[in-house]
Amino acid sequence: MVHEYTITLLPFDKRFTCGEDETILAAALRHGINLRYGCKHGGCGTCKALIVEGEVDQSEASTFALMDFEREQGMALLCSAYPLGDIAIELSDYEESELEGGAPIEKFLAEVAAIDYLTHDIVGLKLGLVKPAQISFKAGQYVDVLVPGTSETRAYSMANPPSRNTEVELMVKLMAGGLFSEYLRQRVKAGDRMTLEGPYGGFYLRPTERPALLIAGGSGMAPMLSILRDMKERKIARSVTFFYGARAKRDLFQLDELFGFEKSLPSFRFVPALSEPAAQDNWTGATGLITEVVAQEVPDACEREAYLCGPSAMIDAALAVLAQLGVNEDRIYYDKFVTKADNAR
Ligand SMILES: Cc1cc2nc3c(=O)[nH]c(=O)nc-3n(C[C@H](O)[C@H](O)[C@H](O)COP(=O)(O)OP(=O)(O)OC[C@H]3O[C@@H](n4cnc5c(N)ncnc54)[C@H](O)[C@@H]3O)c2cc1C
Ligand code: FES
Structure with missing residues (x-):
């Protein structure tokens, strides 16, 4: 027989049950409770939270996403933590409303x-x-x-x-x-x-009026396009700058549509940057790593929200740059495209 345990989310006193054979994140999503997460398999660290009561088995979590000292402090990756009894988790950096209202999976x-x-x-x-x-x-x-x-x-x-x-x-x-x-x-x-x-996933445009920075590399283009296409359809007039990093011109795509948003969205700018333009590219746009270009182009980032998507290394570099530019970490949202190779690190 599978044991069921009670998980309590503090300070909201919200409770749900979790079988011993499922992760705390999977049980929360099953109950329609939106905990924060990204990869769902212990690679990105987005679901990290403090266990204040009870014990979990998290032998599957990578030592990269959850450092030894964090384990010792009682932190856990909820996407790879199995309850060993009743558990209480501290979520003091959440708003209660954030836990509710996700689309059914x-x-x-x-x-x-x-x-x-x-x-x-x-x-x-x-x-x-x-x-x-x-x-x-x-x-x-x-x-x-x-x-x-x-x-x-x-x-x-x-x-x-x-x-x-x-x-x-x-x-x-x-x-x-x-x-x-x-x-x-x-x-x-x-x-x-x-x-x-x-x-x-919890990567989506928050409904605020703050100017937004979108930063992506490679196939991190996909969710950004979804967001921009949605903004265009819903006539969202918010100020948005999209920085997209690629190696050379042959790695750029969807340019007509992206520059087209500069005409259809009232306050949108697209900034593609090449880190290694080829001689025959005749590139006159921004050059360098996308994080360097963001640092040069956005001196007044404190008031902005930032949305990042792409390979793990790019996200980590962007987080460091955004911290230097004074963007409040509570206003930074990202999806790390972690892969098996990242998890094996
Ligand atoms: C939330 C989220 C959203 C994502 N969205 C996208 C997206 O929109 N577009 C996109 O392209 N990707 C996205 N990804 C990444 C995607 O899920 C895959 O990880 C990626 O496409 C690689 O999958 P694969 O099966 O081709 O390679 P995998 O089989 O996962 O292997 C990945 C790489 O690791 C190597 N590898 C495999 N096993 C090991 C090992 N044990 N040790 C070392 N190296 C190993 C492989 O040779 C390969 O080069 C997303 C990831 C996340 C977490
Ligand atoms: S969602 Fe748990 S580590 Fe990525």
């Missing part, structure tokens, strides 16, 4: 409708939803994709706006030897079926 059967190479190593994948035929999500969220022919899942952010709810558009950076990457490189074809689960 569902499993979807989907069918590959289109496959396009957006760059030499980023593939655009459009999946038509078969059953259920519609998904409800917030711009910026992601789905877990069950890699066809395996029992493993990978997370991918939606690039389509929530209004296009009968499909899921993904942008996948191909990684050498990667499970889903190799499926895309070698086997995928229109009509293939796959299972998705979601929507997941």
Whole structure:
């Protein structure tokens, strides 16, 4: 028989049950309670919280995302912590309203409708939803994709706006030897079926009036496009600057649409930057690492909200730059695209 334990969220005194065989995060989401999280498998550190009563088994958490001294202080990664008894967790940096109101998480059967190479190593994948035929999500969220022919899942952010709810558009950076990457490189074809689960994640535009900085690299473009497409449809007139980092011109894509937002959104600027432009690129735009370009271009960042998406190393570098620029850490939201290689570090 599976034991059920009580998890209490302080200071709200909100309670839910969690089986001994499920993680605290999985149980919370099952009960419709929105704890903060990113990767869901112990790699990004977003779900870190202080256990003030009781014990958890978190042997699966990576020593990289949860340092030994943090374990000793009683911190846990809720996405990889299994309760060993009743637990109380301190969430004093949450607003109670944040814990409520997420879209229900569902499993979807989907069918590959289109496959396009957006760059030499980023593939655009459009999946038509078969059953259920519609998904409800917030711009910026992601789905877990069950890699066809395996029992493993990978997370991918939606690039389509929530209004296009009968499909899921993904942008996948191909990684050498990667499970889903190799499926895309070698086997995928229109009509293939796959299972998705979601929507997941707390990465979405907060409904404030603050000027926003969006910073992305590589396939971190996907959730940003979803956010910008949604802003355009909903005529959101907020000031937004989108910094996008790539190596050379061949790594840029979707430029017409992005520069087009400068015309359709009243206060939007797109700043692509190349870190290693090729001689034949004849590049006249910003150069350098995207974090360096942000530091040069945004001297007055204190009042801004920041949204970051892309590889782990880029996010860590951006967090350091935003701290120097005086952006309050409570106003920084990010999705680290952690991979198996990051988890193995
Ligand atoms: C919240 C979230 C959202 C994401 N959204 C996107 C997105 O929109 N677009 C996107 O492109 N990616 C996204 N990712 C990353 C994505 O989930 C995958 O991790 C990525 O695509 C790699 O998957 P894969 O199956 O191709 O490679 P994997 O099989 O996961 O391997 C990744 C790399 O690690 C290497 N590797 C595998 N095992 C090991 C090991 N044990 N030790 C060392 N190296 C190893 C592989 O050779 C490969 O190079 C997101 C991740 C998260 C957490
Ligand atoms: S969500 Fe727990 S470490 Fe990423």
